Amino acid sequence: MDIRHPQPTELVEIINRISAAFAYKEGEGNVAKDFPQLYNPKNSNHLWAAFEGGKLAGHAGFYPGVMKVETLPIPVAGIGGVYTDSAFQNHGVASKLVKKCAEEAAKEGAALAFLWSDKHEFYGKLGFHLVGRQWTIQLDPKHASFLRVKGEKSGLKAADVRVAEGEVGPEFLQQSRTKIEAYPVGLARTAEEHKLYMQSGACRVLSAWVGPQLVAYFLIGKGKDLANYVHEWAGDEAALHHLAAQCLETFGHSISVISPQFMPDEVNWIYSLDELGVPLRAEYMALVKLLDFNKVKALLKDYLTKLGLNSGDLVIEKSGDNYQIEWRKKTRLHFDEVKFMRLLFGPDMPAQQELKAFLPVRLWYWGMDSV
Numbered sequence: 001m002d003i004r005h006p007q008p009t010e011l012v013e014i015i016n017r018i019s020a021a022f023a024y025k026e027g028e029g030n031v032a033k034d035f036p037q038l039y040n041p042k043n044s045n046h047l048w049a050a051f052e053g054g055k056l057a058g059h060a061g062f063y064p065g066v067m068k069v070e071t072l073p074i075p076v077a078g079i080g081g082v083y084t085d086s087a088f089q090n091h092g093v094a095s096k097l098v099k100k101c102a103e104e105a106a107k108e109g110a111a112l113a114f115l116w117s118d119k120h121e122f123y124g125k126l127g128f129h130l131v132g133r134q135w136t137i138q139l140d141p142k143h144a145s146f147l148r149v150k151g152e153k154s155g156l157k158a159a160d161v162r163v164a165e166g167e168v169g170p171e172f173l174q175q176s177r178t179k180i181e182a183y184p185v186g187l188a189r190t191a192e193e194h195k196l197y198m199q200s201g202a203c204r205v206l207s208a209w210v211g212p213q214l215v216a217y218f219l220i221g222k223g224k225d226l227a228n229y230v231h232e233w234a235g236d237e238a239a240l241h242h243l244a245a246q247c248l249e250t251f252g253h254s255i256s257v258i259s260p261q262f263m264p265d266e267v268n269w270i271y272s273l274d275e276l277g278v279p280l281r282a283e284y285m286a287l288v289k290l291l292d293f294n295k296v297k298a299l300l301k302d303y304l305t306k307l308g309l310n311s312g313d314l315v316i317e318k319s320g321d322n323y324q325i326e327w328r329k330k331t332r333l334h335f336d337e338v339k340f341m342r343l344l345f346g347p348d349m350p351a352q353q354e355l356k357a358f359l360p361v362r363l364w365y366w367g368m369d370s371v
Contacts, residue, residue, distance in 0.1 A: 006049040033201030057088040060097035077105035079115040111295035132285025133346040137257040144248040151241035175214035179234035186366035208243040215239035230257040260364040
């Protein structure tokens with residue numbers, strides 16, 4: 001089997017096949033429009049295709065980025081576009097392509113690789129584990145009136161808010177990037193990456209304005225599998241209430257909001273929703289593969305220093321498939337890779353009180369294609 005970068009004409013065929021596999025209809029665009037970062041021509045050296053006897057057997061790619069982990073940078077890669085032609089299924093094509101992406105991402109310096117799939121068992125065999133914490137919040141039309149009242153009580157009158165859809169001009173791009181970059185978790189985006197992301201084909205961008213000031217925005221939908229999901233959001237608490245209410249009133253159906261597990265002093269909006277009785281569901285954040293143990297170890301050390309703790313009190317070691325955490329030469333814990341990753345990044349909580357001061361560390365993948 002020949003695994004290599006696809007030629008431009010071959011990539012057109014790949015995009016058409018993946019789009020057909022995801023049941024894109026005429027006029028709906030394709031995966032390249034929905035995931036423009038992955039299929040950006042500048043990212044072509046991160047796309048891989050498998051050929052057997054001159055025939056396309058499958059495809060996968062990755063997009064490199066820098067993740068903010070409590071404001072600290074760590075290089076990561078998002079893997080997506082995983083596709084196997086029906087004639088070559090059950091021949092290990094997808095496994096080889098995903099492994100190739102992970103290997104190449106590691107060579108380029110990525111510490112972690114991410115992907116989203118419901119095929120947990122399959123990707124588990126390739127070293128991807130369900131890791132991290134997120135909330136999924138279900139907002140129904142019945143919540144709209146309560147959200148309006150909450151927005152008014154938070155100091156912003158509904159009459160002062162202008163809600164727009166599809167306004168992604170220079171002012172919106174600049175102000176929305178400033179808002180999302182203020183959060184301590186997520187992906188660091190360049191202005192160009194932010195523009196690509198906001199103008200993805202399937203996205204509905206709804207924004208709330210008070211005069212010339214952007215006060216909140218929603219990015220709804222990202223690909224065929226995230227319709228009616230608020231995939232990214234940012235803004236002031238009162239404005240977010242009014243924007244959510246406007247969406248519910250306009251759409252006439254429920255929407256789901258995906259959120260990092262923010263702290264109250266970072267984003268109080270989530271906690272105010274809980275007070276209104278809006279259901280919050282705790283879930284894993286993504287399937288994650290550890291690519292560079294030493295970089296993750298260094299991240300933990302830097303995080304301890306950021307918290308004002310002595311990084312020398314923490315010893316993290318790896319021997320084969322075994323991981324050890326030692327704290328102040330007293331607490332010694334041993335793990336396999338799955339439990340190690342889930343303790344470091346959630347959702348597992350350490351039983352030891354002294355470790356709860358810094359574990360788990362939050363991962364979040366806002367800022368890149370949902371690949």
